[in-house]
Amino acid sequence: MNGVHDLGGMHGLGRVDVEADEPVFHNPWEKATFGILLATMGQGLYNLDEFRHGIEVMNPANYLTSSYYEHWLETMEKNLIEKGVIDQEALEAKTQEFLKNPEASVPQREDPELANNLSQLVRGGASSSREVSAEPRFGVGDRVRTRNVHPQGHTRLPRYVRGKQGVVGRVYDAFVLPDTNAHGEGENPEYVYCVRFDAKEVWGDSAEPREVVHVDLWESYLEPV
Amino acid sequence: MSGERTTDTRQAQAPEDRTYPISDAEVAARAKALQSLLTEKGLISNDVIDKVVSAYESDIGPMLGAKVVARAWSDPEFKKLLLEDANAACEQLGIGGMQGEHMVVVENSAQVHNTVVCTLCSCYPWPVLGLPPNWYKYPQYRSRAVMEPRKVLKEEFGLDIDESVDISVWDSSAEVRYFVLPERPEGTEGMSQEELASLVTRDSMIGVGELRTPEQMR
Numbered sequence: 458m459n460g461v462h463d464l465g466g467m468h469g470l471g472r473v474d475v476e477a478d479e480p481v482f483h484n485p486w487e488k489a490t491f492g493i494l495l496a497t498m499g500q501g502l503y504n505l506d507e508f509r510h511g512i513e514v515m516n517p518a519n520y521l522t523s524s525y526y527e528h529w530l531e532t533m534e535k536n537l538i539e540k541g542v543i544d545q546e547a548l549e550a551k552t553q554e555f556l557k558n559p560e561a562s563v564p565q566r567e568d569p570e571l572a573n574n575l576s577q578l579v580r581g582g583a584s585s586s587r588e589v590s591a592e593p594r595f596g597v598g599d600r601v602r603t604r605n606v607h608p609q610g611h612t613r614l615p616r617y618v619r620g621k622q623g624v625v626g627r628v629y630d631a632f633v634l635p636d637t638n639a640h641g642e643g644e645n646p647e648y649v650y651c652v653r654f655d656a657k658e659v660w661g662d663s664a665e666p667r668e669v670v671h672v673d674l675w676e677s678y679l680e681p682v
Numbered sequence: 683m684s685g686e687r688t689t690d691t692r693q694a695q696a697p698e699d700r701t702y703p704i705s706d707a708e709v710a711a712r713a714k715a716l717q718s719l720l721t722e723k724g725l726i727s728n729d730v731i732d733k734v735v736s737a738y739e740s741d742i743g744p745m746l747g748a749k750v751v752a753r754a755w756s757d758p759e760f761k762k763l764l765l766e767d768a769n770a771a772c773e774q775l776g777i778g779g780m781q782g783e784h785m786v787v788v789e790n791s792a793q794v795h796n797t798v799v800c801t802l803c804s805c806y807p808w809p810v811l812g813l814p815p816n817w818y819k820y821p822q823y824r825s826r827a828v829m830e831p832r833k834v835l836k837e838e839f840g841l842d843i844d845e846s847v848d849i850s851v852w853d854s855s856a857e858v859r860y861f862v863l864p865e866r867p868e869g870t871e872g873m874s875q876e877e878l879a880s881l882v883t884r885d886s887m888i889g890v891g892e893l894r895t896p897e898q899m900r
Binding site for chain 1: 700703707710713717719722724725726728730733734739780781786801802804809817820822823825826828829830833834838845846847848849850851852853856
C-alpha cells in the first residue's frame, strides 16, 4: 500500500536523532513487547508479512509520532484480535485495570519448554526461502524495469523505485511473496533479485553524484527492458 | 503480484476523539494487558522475557559482527568465504539466527563506501549487530539515506566521504540482511584478532560511522 511507512525519498521529516548510549530497551514494556512478538509470531499465531502490514495500516499520525515498539504493539493487538486469539473487549478492560493500577503486576508464569523453543528459534532463525521448480526469469546483468503498480495491500516494492530501470546485480533464492502471504493468500514463493539503480534514474536532477541504490525485489515486481 | 483488493477495513481507523501520540502510561498499560491475557492463555511466560529476550541485551550484539570483521581482516580465506557466503562464514564462528538467515556482506574500498538502510520498516542483521538503534528505525534516516546519503553521513554522523568515492546504498527491502565490511585501517599490522575487533564499531558495519583507531585504544 502507498502508506506513510513507505518513506524512501520523503522530505521534511527532520534531523537524524542519535541517542547517546542508547539502551537496547528503554523501559520494561519495550522488552515485554519484544517477548510478546517472539512468543506469538514464534508460535505461528500470525506471520511476519501480516505483522508488517499491521503496522502499515496504522493511523499515519500515530505511525509518525509513536515510538518504535508501539508499532509492534499495534500490529500484534490487531493480528491477535483478528485471528481470535484475544478478545478486543477483554484487552480494553485489562488495559483500564492497568491504567488504574500502574503498579499492578502481570501474572507470573514460567514455561521452560517454551523459553527453550524460542531460544532455539532465535539461534536457528526462520527462513522464508523456499524451493521452487522454476528457473529464475532474470540473470545477473539483465536490464529490468520495476512495474508501476500501486497495490492497496502489502508489498515490498517501495514507491521511490516504481517504474524505474535498473540492472540485476544478484539473484537470490526464491522467497515467500509478502504481497500474498500478508493476506492469507498463500506463500507463492518467487525469486528475489538485488537490482542496482543509478541515483539519477531514481531521483533525476536531485540525485547526489556517484550514488547507486540497491533494492531487493521479487520477480513479479520486475519486467524485462 | 495481487491486483487491487478491498481496502483493509481497519486502515487508518481511529475514534474521532483520539489524539496522538498516545501517552506512555497508556502504552505501558496496553503492553501489560496484552502480556497478561497471553499469560492466562499459556501463550507466553516470564522466562521468555527474562531469558530469551535478555540475550539481545547481553549476548547478541555488535561485538559479534566485530569478531567477523576482525577475522576477515586477518584471514584471506575467511574473507573470501564471507563475501561469497556470509552465513557459512559466520556459522564457523557460531554466529547466526533470527533476522540473519540470509546475510550478505558488502565490502568498502577506496572506490566504494557502502551504507545500509531499510526504508520500509527496520530490517537489520540481528545476529551480527544485535537490535537496531532508534535512529535506524525512525523516519528521518529511512527517508533520507536513499536520497542524500553523502549529506546524511556528513551532517548527521560526521562521516565525510570524499567526492571521488562512490556511495552504494543497500535498501533491505526483502529478507536478505546486509552489513558492511569496513576497510582494514593502516597501522594495524601485527594486531591480534581481539585487538582488531576492538576497533570495529557498530556504526562502521552499518556504514554510517568510522572505526576506532589504534591510537584511541591506547
